Amino acid sequence: MKTATVSDFRANLKEHLESIKNDQDILIISGSKKSDFVVLTLEQFESMEETAHLLSSPANAARLAKGVKQARLGKISLKKIKI
Numbered sequence: 001m002k003t004a005t006v007s008d009f010r011a012n013l014k015e016h017l018e019s020i021k022n023d024q025d026i027l028i029i030s031g032s033k034k035s036d037f038v039v040l041t042l043e044q045f046e047s048m049e050e051t052a053h054l055l056s057s058p059a060n061a062a063r064l065a066k067g068v069k070q071a072r073l074g075k076i077s078l079k080k081i082k083i
Contacts, residue, residue: 001025001026001027001028002019002020002025002026002027002028003027003028003029003030004016004027004028004029004030005029005030006029006030006031006032009027009029009039016039017039020039020040020041021041024041024044026038026039026040026044027039027040
């Protein structure tokens, strides 16, 4: 996670945005009066929103945790699907 001041972000906008995109990193901008901001790509934001949605239901979160555990233990099966 990178940080920058508002002045630095403004002065180096293009470079900061390219860095965020290329590194898939998040930039925290320190503003005045404790007004901080976060800059990330739309892809990162959508991924976070999807994860929050999937984990919003306790039942779904439990199913996902069970699936992750099974995958880590190698208890998976591959199935071919027809398209």
